[in-house]
Amino acid sequence: MGFTSIVLLTVVAAAINRVAASDRRKLSTARELAEAVQRAVLPEPPPRVGGAAVAARYQAASREAAVGGDFYAIHHTPYGLRILIGDVRGKGLDAVRTVNGLLGAFQAASTHLRDLREVVGRLEERAEGLGADDGGAMSESFATAVVAELDDGLDVLRVANRGHPAPLLVSGGRVRTLAPGAASLPLGLATVGDFGVPVDAYRMPPGATLVLYTDGVTEARDRNGTFYDPVPRLSRPTPPGPDGVLDAIREDLQRHTGGSLRDDVALLAVSRPPPEAPGTAAGEGVVPERLG
Numbered sequence: 397m398g399f400t401s402i403v404l405l406t407v408v409a410a411a412i413n414r415v416a417a418s419d420r421r422k423l424s425t426a427r428e429l430a431e432a433v434q435r436a437v438l439p440e441p442p443p444r445v446g447g448a449a450v451a452a453r454y455q456a457a458s459r460e461a462a463v464g465g466d467f468y469a470i471h472h473t474p475y476g477l478r479i480l481i482g483d484v485r486g487k488g489l490d491a492v493r494t495v496n497g498l499l500g501a502f503q504a505a506s507t508h509l510r511d512l513r514e515v516v517g518r519l520e521e522r523a524e525g526l527g528a529d530d531g532g533a534m535s536e537s538f539a540t541a542v543v544a545e546l547d548d549g550l551d552v553l554r555v556a557n558r559g560h561p562a563p564l565l566v567s568g569g570r571v572r573t574l575a576p577g578a579a580s581l582p583l584g585l586a587t588v589g590d591f592g593v594p595v596d597a598y599r600m601p602p603g604a605t606l607v608l609y610t611d612g613v614t615e616a617r618d619r620n621g622t623f624y625d626p627v628p629r630l631s632r633p634t635p636p637g638p639d640g641v642l643d644a645i646r647e648d649l650q651r652h653t654g655g656s657l658r659d660d661v662a663l664l665a666v667s668r669p670p671p672e673a674p675g676t677a678a679g680e681g682v683v684p685e686r687l688g
Contacts, residue, residue, distance in 0.1 A: 438467060438495075438662075446472035448550055449667040451638035453646060457612070457657045464660035465491035465539070466610045469499055471506045476548055478506035478515065481608040481664050482541030482560060482583070494537060497526045498583070502543075513593040516543050516556045523584035538584035542608055546600065550668040552687065553600045556593055558582050561611050564630060566641065567604035571630045574598065597687035603670035605641050612659035616649055624652045638665035 441450045450470055457464070465484030470477065480502045484494045501522035505515040523539055540560035546553055555563065555574055559582035565572045578594040600606065607630070616624040629648040634641050642663050649661070 438469075441470050441664075445470050445666075446477040446546075446548070446550075447669070448477055448546065449638050449669070451642050451665045453642045453661070453663040455646070455657065455661045457659050457661075465495055466612065466660045466662035467495045467499060468608070468662055468664045469502055470664070470666065471503060473506045475506075475510050475545065477546040477550070477666070478502070478512075479544040479546070479606075479608070479664070479666060480541065481610065481662065482539045482558075483610045483612075483662075484539045485537055490537065494523070494526045494539065497522055498539060498541075512543065512545050512554050512556060512595055516558070516593045519543065520583055520586050524586060526584070538582040540582045540611070544606070544608070546606075546666070546668075551600060553598045553606065554595050555598070556580070556595045561609060561614050563609075564607040564626065565598065565600065565604055566607060566630050566634075567601045569631065569633070571627045573627065599687060600668050602668055605638055605665055605667040607641060607645070608664045608666075609645075610660065610662045612657065612661035613645070613649065613663065615659060616653050616657060616661070618652050619654065624649055638667045641665050641667075 438452070438454060441452050443450060452468055454466065464487050466482075467484070468479075468481040470479050480499075482498065484491045484498075498519060501519055502515070505518035509515050509518065519541065523537075526537065539558075541558045542560045542563055543556045543558070544554060544563070553565070555576070557574075557576040558580050562573050562575045565574055574596065576594060577596050580594055607626070609626070613626060614623060618624075626645050626648070629644055630641065634644040642665050645663060646661075649657075
């Protein structure tokens with residue numbers, strides 16, 4: 397190869413490197429902006445809500461620069477602690493609009509409606525309204541979601557799952573997947589079929605932690621294409637409290653993916669205080685019980 401060709405290739409390579417570096421900086425800036433918008437839509441919940449300890453985490457995808465559709469909320473209401481986590485199909489401004497609409501509907505319904513099924517029904521109505529375009533036709537927008545509540549004693553947990561990854565209940569070193577007893581379609585798809593709102597009930601032992609997450613967690617892959625499963629990590633000892641539980645998942649998820657997330661990740665954890673009796677381990681030996 398002639399000297400002129402070597403010089404030409406060197407110049408081209410340098411130019412490509414500059415463009416790539418510029419693109420990486422732009423992507424990093426856009427991703428940071430997307431995370432800032434997402435955090436404005438999803439402010440950090442207070443560390444305690446209705447007597448329960450609470451923690452949340454959100455992380456944007458490594459390869460994306462658009463605002464995602466992951467969302468969560470928790471409110472102390474006259475009917476107990478009401479909890480929501482979900483994921484809107486798609487990204488960008490349309491996803492933000494849908495997230496805002498669902499969060500607003502959830503706050504109003506949680507405060508004024510006694511039955512959890514009615515809360516889910518109100519979210520369904522809002523999702524259908526948000527999914528209609530200006531001409532009244534339905535778009536392809538929908539949202540998977542888990543809507544849950546804890547009674548005032550934080551003893552009974554009720555869960556309505558609308559096509560979303562099943563929550564986990566961590567207690568005494570054991571992890572239970574709260575798979576729904578009956579499948580339900582995501583929010584916004586009620587017109588596809590006629591179905592009710594199945595609600596499953598469980599005992600939540602003292603010291604137990606409810607872990608909710610979006611599919612960015614379970615669809616994360618390692619270099620061999622293996623999906624991530626949070627259950628093995630949560631079956632081992634974790635730092636106490638919801639913050640410790642979520643940090644353990646995030647660190648394990650980073651190791652699994654090598655720090656490269658393909659989708660946004662949202663996590664929410666709610667912990668019942670441990671028993672006050674001296675010498676009693678939190679939730680020791682207790683298996684969460686399905687009621688009814």
